Amino acid sequence: MKITLIAGARPNFIKIAPIIKAIEKKQSEGIHVSYRLIHTGQHYDKNLSDTFFEELNIPHPHVNLEVKSGTQAEQTAAIMVAFERELLQNPCDLVLVVGDVNSTMACALVAKKLNTKVAHVEAGIRSGDMTMPEEINRIVTDSISDYFFTTSTSANTNLLQYGTPSKNIHFVGNVMIDTLYQNLNRISLPDFWETYKLEPKNYVLLTLHRPSNVDEEQSLIALLKGIDEMAGDKKIIFPIHPRTKAILGETPIQFKNIHFVAPQGYLNFMYLIKNSFAVITDSGGISEETTVLGIPCFTMRTSTERPETITVGTNHLVGTSTTNLQKIYSEFLEKGLKKAGIPEFWDGKASERILEIIVTSYQ
Template identity: 80%
Template sequence: MKITIVAGARPNFIKIAPIIKAIEKKQSEGATLSFRLVHTGQHYDKNLSDTFFEELNIPHPNANLEVKSGSQAQQTAAIMIAFEQELLENPCDLVLVVGDVNSTMACTIVAKKLNVKVTHVEAGIRSGDMTMPEEINRIVTDSITDYFFTTSTLAGENLLKYGAEPSAIHFVGNVMIDTLYQNLNRISSPYFWNEYQLESGNYIILTLHRPSNVDEENSLIDLLKGIDKMVGDKKVIFPIHPRTKAILGEQNLELKNIITVEPQGYLNFMYLIKNSFAVITDSGGISEETTVLGIPCFTLRTTTERPETIEIGTNHLIGTSITNLEKVFGEFLQNGQRKAGIPELWDGKASERIIDILLSKM
């Protein structure tokens, strides 16, 4: 079986790393299995892409389509044009896509129009928010995928509602957590750890990048000032996303507690998460890792495609209001973290299950 694995953005790299390891393990056991890694270039900042290949020991991509940025339509079209040529020149039996970025949807469409089977890792998750480009990517991808690998039973139920064949749905667990477990003994403190006198539990991690939080400059400033005031004597480490940085420009907001740093590589960022007091974010993926690590997470969104991180894990869905955040965070400070656990099959073996199932379909 020849598999083309597609990666396009930071979360993709974290998800493909354990899948490649699982393939290499099967190859060492004599399985007739090969892969070609295609990087679409959707994220091209070194701190958002190249670093992850280096840190997670992912092989150098066989091809980089170098599509870079643009509007949703421009980027999707560029990926489709480049990936079509890639597949024509390098035929395969299966295209494997992960997550919900533009590369996921675009490469799925191209593969299916060339009559190549597609498997979607992290299939079936839904936020119900059609203003999110990722939600559209998920729905389109899952509408034409051949094999679905899910992180939860709820994701499988979502797929059934959309008409997926039950036999094509496989609940395998979470490959993000595979990567976390495989690298916990390798995480390390960032260079600024001592400079800012960071210690386990004396700081909060903040990440912001979603349009609902960062696109309107005054609202973003109000949010940052509110968080700065809310955290008391805790430092706030803010790895600033290029999108957020561009909107803030060179303004001096005179924030007392928030310390802005550049985007972090995986090993440094997981060290920061693991040793933090809490996390405030508008990311979906981070809430998965905080759940496994037992770190309280406050998600600045009105919807989530990962409800298990709230029902079972440490995540709190806040909305985008600083008032709501202050209320829920205040209750947390007063009452402590609620009892939480780890979702079913988030055990570090999802990638092995995926490759075993794919081999069974050869």
């Protein structure tokens, strides 16, 4: 059996790594399964792509399509054109896509038009927010996939409501958590740890990248000022995305507590999460990692496609206003961490379940 794996952006790499390990395990058991790893080039900054292949021991991709940036349409179209050429030259039995980035949707579309089956890892998650490009990518990918591998029972419910046959839905758990467990003993201090005199629990980790939070300079500055003011005696470490840094430009503004640092590799970033006092983010994936690590998380969005991080985990949905963030953060300081646990099947074995299902169905 030949599987083509698609990775285009940072979260994809984290999710693909344990799937490759699961394939290699099947190979060691004498199962005839091989893979071809495609890097679409959607993220092309070394700190956002190549570093993850090195740190997570993923073999170098068989090919890099090098599509780089552009508008939503330009990037999606470029991925489709390049991947169609790749798939025609290297046909396979199954194209496996992960997550919800442009590469996910674009490669799924190409595969189906070439009559190749598609497996979607992290299928069925929904935020209900159609202004998010990722939500559209999820819906389109799920409308044409053949295998639906889900992280939660709520994702199963979403798929059933869309008319997905139940026999094609497989609740397997969370491959991102597989990667976390596989690398917890390898996480390492970032090089600025001593520079900012960081210690466990004396800092808050901040990440922002969604257009609604970072695309307008003055509102971004206002948001950062509000976060800076609420920090109290805690430092704030902000690994700033190149795009966000460009929006801020040369703005001559001083923050008392916020320290800007470069984007971090996986091992350094997980160290920062694990040892933080709390995390403020607009990322969905980070709320999964904080849930497993027991770190309070405050998600600056009005909706989430990962409700289990709130109902079961440590996540708080706080909207996009600093006023609401400050209110909920203050309540946390007063009352402490809410009672939390780890969602079902977030046990580090999701990738093995996925490969077992794929191989069994192919035999």
